[in-house]
Amino acid sequence: MSLRRPDGKIDEDLVWSTTGIDVFEPSIPWRTFRWREGQKHYSGLYWSSVMRDHVVYESRLELTRLLYADFDQDVTAVFAQPFLLSTTVDGRRRRHVPDFLVMREKDVPLVVDVKPRHRLTRPKVNFTLGWAREVVLSRGWDFQVWSEPPEAELANLRFLAGYRRGWLFDEGLLAEIRAADLYGATLGEAFQSFPRHPDWRVRAAVLRLLWCQHFATDLSEPLSERHMLRQGPATVVGAGRRDLPRPVEESEDESALDDEQIEQICRITRSGSRGGGHVTGAAVRVGVGTRLKYDGEVVVVEEMFGSAAGNEVLVRDGPGRRFRLSLREVLASGRAQVIATEPGPESDDDRETASVLFALLGEEELAEVRERAAHINEVLTGFRSGSDELAEPGEPRSQYAATVPKLQRYGAKATELGVSVRTIKRWVRAFLTDREAGLVRGGPDRGSGDMGGLGRADVRWVEMALEIMAEHGKDSKPTRGKVIRSVGPRLEARYGEGVVKLPGRATAYRWLEELERRLPTFRLSTKRNRDIATRPAGVYGKLRPTRPGEYLLMDTTRLDVFAMDPITMKWVQAELTVAMDWYDRCVCGIRVTPVSTSSIDVAAVMFQTFRPRPAGKDWPAHAVWPDHGIPRAVFVERKALDPDGEEPEEAEKGGVASPALVPETIVVDHGKPFISEHITSVCQRLGVSVQPARLRTGRDKGPIERFFRTVREGLLESLPGYKGPDLFSRGERPEEQAFFFIHELEAIIREWVARAFTDRRSSDICSELRRLVDYMSVTVAGIRFRYSCG
Numbered sequence: 001m002s003l004r005r006p007d008g009k010i011d012e013d014l015v016w017s018t019t020g021i022d023v024f025e026p027s028i029p030w031r032t033f034r035w036r037e038g039q040k041h042y043s044g045l046y047w048s049s050v051m052r053d054h055v056v057y058e059s060r061l062e063l064t065r066l067l068y069a070d071f072d073q074d075v076t077a078v079f080a081q082p083f084l085l086s087t088t089v090d091g092r093r094r095r096h097v098p099d100f101l102v103m104r105e106k107d108v109p110l111v112v113d114v115k116p117r118h119r120l121t122r123p124k125v126n127f128t129l130g131w132a133r134e135v136v137l138s139r140g141w142d143f144q145v146w147s148e149p150p151e152a153e154l155a156n157l158r159f160l161a162g163y164r165r166g167w168l169f170d171e172g173l174l175a176e177i178r179a180a181d182l183y184g185a186t187l188g189e190a191f192q193s194f195p196r197h198p199d200w201r202v203r204a205a206v207l208r209l210l211w212c213q214h215f216a217t218d219l220s221e222p223l224s225e226r227h228m229l230r231q232g233p234a235t236v237v238g239a240g241r242r243d244l245p246r247p248v249e250e251s252e253d254e255s256a257l258d259d260e261q262i263e264q265i266c267r268i269t270r271s272g273s274r275g276g277g278h279v280t281g282a283a284v285r286v287g288v289g290t291r292l293k294y295d296g297e298v299v300v301v302e303e304m305f306g307s308a309a310g311n312e313v314l315v316r317d318g319p320g321r322r323f324r325l326s327l328r329e330v331l332a333s334g335r336a337q338v339i340a341t342e343p344g345p346e347s348d349d350d351r352e353t354a355s356v357l358f359a360l361l362g363e364e365e366l367a368e369v370r371e372r373a374a375h376i377n378e379v380l381t382g383f384r385s386g387s388d389e390l391a392e393p394g395e396p397r398s399q400y401a402a403t404v405p406k407l408q409r410y411g412a413k414a415t416e417l418g419v420s421v422r423t424i425k426r427w428v429r430a431f432l433t434d435r436e437a438g439l440v441r442g443g444p445d446r447g448s449g450d451m452g453g454l455g456r457a458d459v460r461w462v463e464m465a466l467e468i469m470a471e472h473g474k475d476s477k478p479t480r481g482k483v484i485r486s487v488g489p490r491l492e493a494r495y496g497e498g499v500v501k502l503p504g505r506a507t508a509y510r511w512l513e514e515l516e517r518r519l520p521t522f523r524l525s526t527k528r529n530r531d532i533a534t535r536p537a538g539v540y541g542k543l544r545p546t547r548p549g550e551y552l553l554m555d556t557t558r559l560d561v562f563a564m565d566p567i568t569m570k571w572v573q574a575e576l577t578v579a580m581d582w583y584d585r586c587v588c589g590i591r592v593t594p595v596s597t598s599s600i601d602v603a604a605v606m607f608q609t610f611r612p613r614p615a616g617k618d619w620p621a622h623a624v625w626p627d628h629g630i631p632r633a634v635f636v637e638r639k640a641l642d643p644d645g646e647e648p649e650e651a652e653k654g655g656v657a658s659p660a661l662v663p664e665t666i667v668v669d670h671g672k673p674f675i676s677e678h679i680t681s682v683c684q685r686l687g688v689s690v691q692p693a694r695l696r697t698g699r700d701k702g703p704i705e706r707f708f709r710t711v712r713e714g715l716l717e718s719l720p721g722y723k724g725p726d727l728f729s730r731g732e733r734p735e736e737q738a739f740f741f742i743h744e745l746e747a748i749i750r751e752w753v754a755r756a757f758t759d760r761r762s763s764d765i766c767s768e769l770r771r772l773v774d775y776m777s778v779t780v781a782g783i784r785f786r787y788s789c790g
Contacts, residue, residue, distance in 0.1 A: 002084040003027045013086070016139050029056050029081040030097050035670065037695045042542065044665075044691040047684065048078055049164040054684055056080040060542055062099055062114045065146045067157045068238050069102055070164060073213050077103040089131045096132045099146075110142045112240070117147040121298060121318065126247040133244065142242070149239040156219045157236070159546065162664055163208040165687040173197055173205045178214060187217070188225030210234075246318040248298040286313075291339040292330060298339070354437035361440065372439045376431045379413050379424065454514050460500050464490055465512065469521040473533050477526050484508045531698075540699040543582075543667065543691070551582040551691070552609065552663035553704040554674060556597045560712050562721035562738035563745050565594065571721065571738035574745060576711070579605045580704045582667070586659045587707070587753045588612070592746035597671075599678040606682065609663055612656035616751060623754040624655030657754055665689040667701060707757075715752050719745075 001014045006028050033043030033056055045054035046066045055078055057063045062080075069078050082101035087094055100112040113132065119125050129145060136143040163169075173194070182190050187206065194202045209215050213232035217223070220237070290301045292315065302322065303314040311327040330336045358366065377386035382396030396402070399412040407421075410428075414421045430438030454462060464487050472478050484505070491500045503511065516522055520529045545551045555578060562571040572594045579589035589608035593601050615624045666688055668674035675692065683690050693700035716722055720739035724730045740748065 002030075002086065003082075004030050016135075024077075024079050024082055024101060024103075027079070027082065029079075030084050031081060032056070033058050035692070035695050039694060042691060042694065045680070045683070045689055047687045047689045049166070049687075050075055050078055054680070054690070058099075059114070061116065061146075061148065064149055064154055064239075065100060065112060065114055067154070067161055068149070068236065069100070070161065071157055071211070071213075071234075071236070072104075073233055074104045074106050075102055076105050079103075085132060085135060087131070087135055094128075094131060096128055098132065108141050110144055111136045112144045112146055114146045117239075118293075120145065120147070120245050121248040123247040123249060126244055129244055133242075144240040144242060145244060147239045147241070150220065150237055152222055153219050153236055153238075155546070156223050158550075159223060160207060160211040162547065162550065163204065163211045165662075166208070166212075168662060169205055169208050170201065173201060174208065177202075177205055177209060182215070182229055183231050185229055186225060187223070187227045187229065190215075190229060191225070245297055248318040286327070286330070286338060293337040293339055294325070294330075295335055354434070357437050357440050365440075369436055369439050372427065373431065373436045375413060375417065376427055376439070379409050379428065380431075454511050457503070457511050458500055460491065460495065461487060461503065462511070462515070464494075465515055466519055469515065469519050470533070472521060473530055477522065477529075480509055480512050480522055483512065483521075535699070540702055541697075543700070545583040548581055548583045548586075548659075549661040549663050550665065552588070552661075552666045553580045553582050553701050554578070554602065554605065554666050554668050555701055555704045555708075556602075556671065556673070557708045559592070559716060559745075560723055560725055561716045561719050561745070562723060562735045563592075563594070564738050564741050566741045566743075571735040572742075574742060576708070576749065577601055577605050578704060578707065579609050579666075580707060581659070581661060581663075582703060585703050585707075586758060588658050588661065590658070590746065590750050590753065592742055592749065594742055597673050599673045599676040602673045602679055603682050606663075606666070606679075606686075608658065609661060610686075612658045612660045613750070615655045615657045615754070616747075619655075619657075619751065619754065623751070623758070625657070625659045625754075657750055663688055665691050667691045667693060669693050669701065670695060710757065711749065711752075714756065715749065719748070 001016050002010055002012045003014065003024070004010050004027060006026060035043065041059040043056070043058045044063070046057055046063055047053070048055045048066060048070050050070055055066055057066055057080065066078065069075050079101040081097050081099065083097070085096045085098065098111045099114045102110040102112060104110060111132075113129055115125060115129070120129070133143045133145075176194065177190075180193060182193065185193070190206045191199065191203050206215070210217065213234050215229045216232040216234040217227040217229055219234060221227075286301070287304065288301055292299050292301065294315070294317075297317055299315040299317045301313050302316050304327075305312060305314070312324050313327055313330060314322060314324055316322050325336070330338075358369075361369070374384040378384050378396075378400050381387070382400045382402055383391050384395065385391070398404075400409050404412075410421050410424045414424050417424075427439060432438075465483060468483050468486050468490070469478075487508075488502050491502070492498075502508075512522070520532050524532075543551060556575055559574045559576050561574070563574040564570070565572045575593050575595070575597045577589075577591045577593065577597050578587060580587050589605035591601050591605045591608075612625065666683065668679075668690070670692055673679070675690075680690065682688075698705050712725060720737045721734055722737075723734040
């Protein structure tokens with residue numbers, strides 16, 4: 001065992017048998033959390049009420065284990081990455097760093113490794129956890145592998161964790177609630193049992209006692225006022241296991257995939273369409289040799305047979321055990337998933353299955369589709385049924401006989417139905433692609449259908465063009481001509497010469513204009529194109545706020561307007577630092593600084609979230625905040641919100657400029673002011689966790705990035721000294737128009753946020769802006785200037 005000390009020194013090769021528990025107190029995590037561009041996981045610092053300090057985690061799954069450890073009343077300490085374990089296994093030196101060491105009051109220490117459930121059967125992971133488990137158990141300690149916990153239980157613990165900071169609550173009220181006999185009452189009844197106190201304070205105190213496990217309730221279902229209270233401690237299921245599943249050998253193709261791709265493969269189907277049709281193939285083969293994911297383990301179908309209860313399958317798991325499963329259970333229970341070997345449909349696919357399309361049609365529409373299909377069958381085969389074995393009397397008619405040229409048959413049918421030959425061709429093409437389902441909407445859409453504005457473009461040409469455009473994601477911007485010249489040779493190499501018809505030059509340029517909307521390559525800057533190309537298809541990020549204060553977004557941006565230095569009377573660059581509650585997008589802190597932002601400025605913005613600035617004397621009623629929180633929770637200083645507070649001058653103002661809340665986690669980028677020792681120590685003292693965003697992933701802080709744009713477009717562009725968002729948008733000498741001092745610019749932004757941005761009832765932000773800055777006057781060097789934004 002090796003430990004890392006706070007001074008950086010390493011105690012190597014400590015003998016476990018002589019290593020006491022006390023040696024972990026002055027140690028630090030073996031490695032700090034790492035960041036790299038393109039990483040999927042989130043690392044950060046969780047403020048633990050057990051440690052009363054930050055504990056490192058390297059993924060959101062590790063964070064769930066910290067939540068459960070914080071909730072466990074038997075836990076006395078938690079150490080992240082406590083030591084490096086070294087031993088010899090099978091003649092080779094093995095090394096492993098456990099994720100957590102949990103100290104317990106009534107039990108032996110617990111070593112925890114965190115791994116997603118689907119990775120436990122991988123041979124390499126299973127082997128490493130196996131020998132680490134044997135070593136830990138041989139020393140008399142306990143071992144646990146932690147995977148994904150139940151969703152409802154985890155959501156309840158996330159909610160109750162907001163009440164883990166004990167110093168924020170009224171001890172007198174907590175003692176009063178403890179003394180009351182509330183066992184057997186519901187949460188709703190407990191909230192209303194103390195009418196002498198405000199409802200929001202009683203609610204917070206009861207939930208605090210739920211976290212402390214003075215009360216217990218059923219956490220397997222989402223909390224509601226109907227939950228019954230009982231005497232603690234609470235019981236949670238969690239996701240820890242002592243034993244490991246059997247390893248399952250992976251194929252070479254599967255072992256080369258990462259976790260996200262494995263999860264995608266383990267779905268029953270995957271998206272994919274053939275030939276640009278309207279519907280997607282919905283069949284997944286289930287037979288001998290099919291691999292299934294059953295209760296987290298991979299099994300293989302060896303035999304299929306019928307029984308009195310229905311069809312059944314005989315499957316074999318990794319250790320070679322065989323057992324029967326109902327085919328109905330495999331396909332419909334949710335316990336088993338087919339590991340697809342080739343692409344299939346997905347639930348979020350933009351194409352529907354044929355059964356879904358037909359289910360949406362009425363009787364008249366179905367009859368119309370069947371009639372149209374019969375006409376197409378007659379054109380192609382001479383028989384309305386499509387087969388000479390089911391020929392109707394008089395079939396085939398002379399104009400549709402097999403000896404008649406195809407174009408003449410098309411013309412005869414067009415004349416019969418009163419449509420053009422081109423329409424008949426479209427119907428035939430749709431029928432040959434998707435059968436009757438292709439005729440539901442009258443054939444393939446043109447201009448607004450699946451092909452967008454590409455009309456009748458060959459799908460293979462479109463896919464090849466997109467493939468070439470995607471290859472330039474990290475390269476310099478190509479021209480449209482280069483892409484067009486590259487498509488032809490590649491299509492010949494892949495499909496053969498002359499198989500794919502190439503469009504004319506003008507048509508190819510027109511199609512690339514449409515593809516530019518799907519995959520920007522030619523028009524925007526390459527940096528912007530790369531950002532668009534890396535956007536996820538679903539919801540951005542994995543952070544989902546569920547209540548006010550859970551996540552506080554903080555960021556800094558350079559303002560697109562010059563300000564005046566009150567000392568030198570010269571123009572300066574200004575930066576805006578903002579704190580925004582992610583749940584309701586309320587701006588809780590604002591600070592404008594000259595030139596650059598330091599950690600003290602970030603700390604000042606954080607302080608505003610606890611202690612809001614007073615509102616302006618002439619602010620309208622809708623711009624003044626009384627309090628904040630759903631539900632109303634706890635505030636650091638009540639006098640900041642209470643009109644009867646201790647400071648009469650603040651009571652006269654009747655409110656504050658921004659909402660007040662106690663943040664649980666701040667979400668910041670990797671700028672030095674935000675990850676400095678100063679900010680980390682401030683968060684540690686206030687009990688605030690730190691969640692850095694992923695590198696070069698602005699969408700992890702999407703709401704605050706969008707706010708910066710709104711400030712520029714809604715306010716700054718109407719102020720003197722506006723310089724535009726980039727160098728190419730800048731006017732001539734905008735610095736000479738700098739008009740407002742730093743503190744005046746901050747006051748303007750603060751009032752604009754309160755009166756225009758936050759007030760959703762305002763339909764015209766420009767009208768608020770004009771009332772705010774129109775004909776404003778300031779004194780500069782003893783001379784009064786007036787500015788009109790009109």
